[in-house]
Amino acid sequence: LGDRGALAGKPVMEGKGVLFKKFADVDVFDIEVNSHDPDEIIKVVAAISPTFGGINLEDIKAPECFYIEEELKKMLDIPVFHDDQHGTAIISSAGLANALEIVGKRHDEIRLVISGAGASAISCAELAIRWGVKREHIMLVDSKGVVHSGRTDLNKYKQRFILDTDARTLADAMRGADVFYGLSVADVLTPEMVKSMAKDPIVFAMANPDPEIRPELAKEARKDVIIATGRSDYPNQVNNVLGFPFIFRGALDVRAKAINEDMKLAASKALAALAKEDVPDSVLRAYGMDSMKFGREYIIPAALDPRVLLWESPAVAQTAMETGVARKMIDINEYREQLAYRKGKGEQVRYFFQNKARSSGGKKRIVFAEGEEQKIIRAAYHVEEEGIATPILIGCAGKIQEQLKTLGLDYKPEIVDIDAFDRFDHYAKAYYELRQRKGLTAMDASSRVHDPNVFSLMMVKEGDADAFVSGLTYDYPDVIRPALQIHHTAAGTSHVAGVYVMIVEERVYLFTDATVNIDPSAEDLSEIACLAADFAKQLELDPRVAFLSFSNFGSTPHPFSDKVRKAVALTKSRRPDLRVDGEMQADTAVMADIIDNRYPFSSVKDANVLVFPSLESANIAYKLLARLGKAKAIGPILLGMGAPVQVLQTGDDVSDIV
Numbered sequence: 269l270g271d272r273g274a275l276a277g278k279p280v281m282e283g284k285g286v287l288f289k290k291f292a293d294v295d296v297f298d299i300e301v302n303s304h305d306p307d308e309i310i311k312v313v314a315a316i317s318p319t320f321g322g323i324n325l326e327d328i329k330a331p332e333c334f335y336i337e338e339e340l341k342k343m344l345d346i347p348v349f350h351d352d353q354h355g356t357a358i359i360s361s362a363g364l365a366n367a368l369e370i371v372g373k374r375h376d377e378i379r380l381v382i383s384g385a386g387a388s389a390i391s392c393a394e395l396a397i398r399w400g401v402k403r404e405h406i407m408l409v410d411s412k413g414v415v416h417s418g419r420t421d422l423n424k425y426k427q428r429f430i431l432d433t434d435a436r437t438l439a440d441a442m443r444g445a446d447v448f449y450g451l452s453v454a455d456v457l458t459p460e461m462v463k464s465m466a467k468d469p470i471v472f473a474m475a476n477p478d479p480e481i482r483p484e485l486a487k488e489a490r491k492d493v494i495i496a497t498g499r500s501d502y503p504n505q506v507n508n509v510l511g512f513p514f515i516f517r518g519a520l521d522v523r524a525k526a527i528n529e530d531m532k533l534a535a536s537k538a539l540a541a542l543a544k545e546d547v548p549d550s551v552l553r554a555y556g557m558d559s560m561k562f563g564r565e566y567i568i569p570a571a572l573d574p575r576v577l578l579w580e581s582p583a584v585a586q587t588a589m590e591t592g593v594a595r596k597m598i599d600i601n602e603y604r605e606q607l608a609y610r611k612g613k614g615e616q617v618r619y620f621f622q623n624k625a626r627s628s629g630g631k632k633r634i635v636f637a638e639g640e641e642q643k644i645i646r647a648a649y650h651v652e653e654e655g656i657a658t659p660i661l662i663g664c665a666g667k668i669q670e671q672l673k674t675l676g677l678d679y680k681p682e683i684v685d686i687d688a689f690d691r692f693d694h695y696a697k698a699y700y701e702l703r704q705r706k707g708l709t710a711m712d713a714s715s716r717v718h719d720p721n722v723f724s725l726m727m728v729k730e731g732d733a734d735a736f737v738s739g740l741t742y743d744y745p746d747v748i749r750p751a752l753q754i755h756h757t758a759a760g761t762s763h764v765a766g767v768y769v770m771i772v773e774e775r776v777y778l779f780t781d782a783t784v785n786i787d788p789s790a791e792d793l794s795e796i797a798c799l800a801a802d803f804a805k806q807l808e809l810d811p812r813v814a815f816l817s818f819s820n821f822g823s824t825p826h827p828f829s830d831k832v833r834k835a836v837a838l839t840k841s842r843r844p845d846l847r848v849d850g851e852m853q854a855d856t857a858v859m860a861d862i863i864d865n866r867y868p869f870s871s872v873k874d875a876n877v878l879v880f881p882s883l884e885s886a887n888i889a890y891k892l893l894a895r896l897g898k899a900k901a902i903g904p905i906l907l908g909m910g911a912p913v914q915v916l917q918t919g920d921d922v923s924d925i926v
Contacts, residue, residue, distance in 0.1 A: 274300040274303075277300050278298070280326070281299075282298050284324075284326065287512075287513060288512070288513050291513040292517035306336050310339050317344050321520050321523070322346050322348070322516050322520055323344070323346065323349070324351055325349065325350040328350065328352070328387075331423045331425055333352065337353070345526075346524075346525065346526075347519045347520075347524055351511070354391050354532055356391070356392060357388065357392040357396075358511045358536045358539070359507065359508060359510045359536070360474065361395045362536045362537070362539035362540040362543070363496050363543075363567045363568040364399070364447065364470065364472070366543055366567040366568070367470045370563065370564060371467075371470070371494065372468075374400070375400030376402055378401060378446035379406075379445050379446050380396060380405060380406045380446065380449065381406075381442055381445045383438055383456055383480060384450065384452035384475075385410035385425075386451065388451045390426075392449055393406050393449075398532075399536070403429070404431065408426060408429040409441055410426065411452075413436050416431055416435070439461055442462075446465070446468075447469070448462075448465070448473070449474070450471070450473040450480030450481075451474055454480065455478070455480065456480045457471070457473060457480040457481040458481070462481065462493060463490060465490070467492065469490055470495075471496070472497075473486070474496070474497060474498045476499070477499070483503075494567065496568065506568065510568070510569060510576055515527060515532070518531075518580065518583070518585035519585070521598065522589055522595065523594065523596040527584075528591055528593055530590075530591045531587045531588055531593075533587075534587035535580050535583060538579045538583035538584075539569055542569045542579045542580075543562055543568055546649055546650065546675065546677060547560040547570070548573070548574070549643075550574070555570060561675060581603075582603055605619055612900075613771045614771040618902065618923075620808075622654065622656050622926075632657045632658070633735075634651065634737060635727050635733040635736055635737070636659055636660065637738035638738055638740050639660075639661030639663035639668060639681075640663035640668055642674075643920070644740060645668065645675065646675065646677070648661055648679075649679045650926050651926055658682065659681055660681075660683075660727070661683050662684050662686065662723065663683065663685065665683045684727075686723050692717065695726040695727075697713075699716065699722065721747055725754045728912070729755065735914070736751070736913045739915040739916035739918070740919075740920060742918075744915055748764075748784065748915055751915070752909075758909060761908045763785065763908055764906055764907060765784055765785060765796040766781055766784050766904035766906055767780040767782070768782050770894075770899050771899060772897065775876075776807070778803065778804055778809075779889060780800040780877070780886060781796050782883065783883070783915070784906075786884070787883070789831070790834035791835075793831070793832065793881070794838040796879060797815065798842065800877050801813050804876065804877050809876060811876065812872045812874065812876050813875065813879060814850055814852055814857035814858075814878055816850065816851070816853070817829045819853070820852050828881060829851050831881065832851035833851050835879075847872050848872065850879075854889075857875040858874065858878075860873045
């Protein structure tokens with residue numbers, strides 16, 4: 269649309285403010301300056317700068333944008349960053365690094381052609397040089413042709429890229445080029461030009477809304493091409509939202525005086541590294557994809573990948589400290605945890621569990637009975653990479669290696685093949701001794717230990733593993749039954765129970781029992797409540813336990829409500845240290861004003877441990893809340909087992925498994 273005035277920029281600026289907040293929790297004021305005078309703009313920005321921790325410049329054309337940013341950076345001691353220049357450069361250079369790795373080329377040997385010579389084009393060229401591309405290997409092509417030594421119409425920024433060459437047109441420049449950067453206009457790159465490029469050409473057609481060449485045309489011209497665009501409906505989207513929110517987050521959190529070139533390079537390298545990591549199921553669902561893995565169609569992280577915050581911002585903050593522009597020194601590991609907390613209470617709880625595992629005294633060994641499943645392999649990879657534990661995958665080594673190849677994971681897990689395990693006979697004998705008075709013969713024992721669940725549970729029993737995980741492809745009873753047969757319940761406990769940690773509008777609740785006891789007695793409910801309350805303490809919560817019913821404190825006499833009332837009395841007698849009350853309706857339990865106004869005698873208000881009268885009520889409640897109430901469910905977490913045993917739900921995501 270061209271220059272339509274400051275007010276016309278308002279929707280874009282407001283939208284950008286929303287992106288800052290949503291992606292990196294950065295608070296933004298959008299300010300539109302109605303001026304075409306660079307010096308006046310500099311004066312205005314400098315005058316208001318004491319109000320802010322950083323300034324993002326937007327929608328200023330070249331060459332004025334270079335002058336404005338350069339002068340403000342000299343004058344101010346807060347970050348000044350023109351995203352139109354640097355954002356595209358940071359994201360595209362990350363993608364280029366990965367594309368070059370895939371085709372086996374180095375930065376210092378490629379020839380790069382850039383169509384366009386505006387703000388983003390110049391910045392892309394300069395950052396490519398910092399990655400290792402030689403300046404003399406970069407050919408800039410503007411609206412008048414190649415930037416060459418015979419031109420007299422070049423500003424000082426284009427003059428940095430003058431080449432002594434006979435090439436005059438984009439077609440001339442493209443012959444033998446390894447990489448094309450498009451920062452110009454639609455359809456300027458023809459299939460014939462792509463055909464003239466070197467082996468394994470790399471094309472970044474970044475003009476919006478229509479690229480310099482459509483990907484289907486580029487691929488038709490060259491089967492070996494890797495192509496990226498600025499559009500979300502094609503793979504490899506170069507989207508500036510992968511840059512500016514996270515760069516400012518890292519800069520602000522160390523009170524940086526500037527965003528320097530090293531910080532931009534660090535951001536780019538962090539994005540390049542993240543693209544090689546396993547992609548979360550939540551991202552796959554957001555894009556309607558079954559798979560995203562590092563390769564020709566995935567060289568840049570997806571714009572909606574929540575992990576960008578945890579990779580890019582720490583890289584920027586660390587570099588700011590190393591290069592002397594940070595006013596505040598921080599611990600990067602603690603900082604990553606703080607960033608995760610910005611993503612909500614659910615991430616806080618997840619980090620709490622992970623930190624507990626890391627600090628439990630040496631890395632524990634976790635056996636995954638379904639070791640050939642892709643989700644289990646991906647989960648094991650994350651468990652290993654994040655230092656949570658040492659995974660053991662049960663299954664055929666050949667099948668697991670084939671899955672790793674399919675997933676594109678550079679990972680060498682510990683694999684145990686049951687048929688080749690040298691302690692199998694020992695396990696079979698030990699299992700027989702456990703179950704010989706339950707009708708099990710020695711022959712039956714050997715047969716059953718071939719079952720991956722039984723075998724894995726015996727690994728824990730015999731001390732070859734510390735914890736057991738299974739259930740992704742099994743019905744819940746088929747896993748819990750052998751677990752109880754082999755490991756029984758914990759000392760002093762006669763029941764196990766499944767608890768879900770529910771995150772509802774940044775508040776934490778425990779729902780129990782949602783997985784094991786179908787119709788618990790009053791005695792069962794009392795024990796389940798105690799298990800859940802003690803688990804709440806492990807989460808550093810102050811347990812306030814409410815026993816739920818359709819009745820409030822005797823308002824509706826019935827055998828169902830009588831059972832719950834009896835469970836309350838048993839629990840108060842058994843554990844006088846706990847705050848427990850009921851029976852009460854669900855809204856009474858969680859709405860403090862109902863207790864205050866109608867039941868002020870109750871010892872529990874605003875309950876956070878909710879004990880349901882039956883498995884069906886707990887199971888229905890947590891699933892409805894998760895699906896319709898948009899609550900985050902973490903679990904089920906099995907309480908009361910005699911060993912660390914966790915049973916998954918069919919269809920759990922990788923993050924749920926971890």
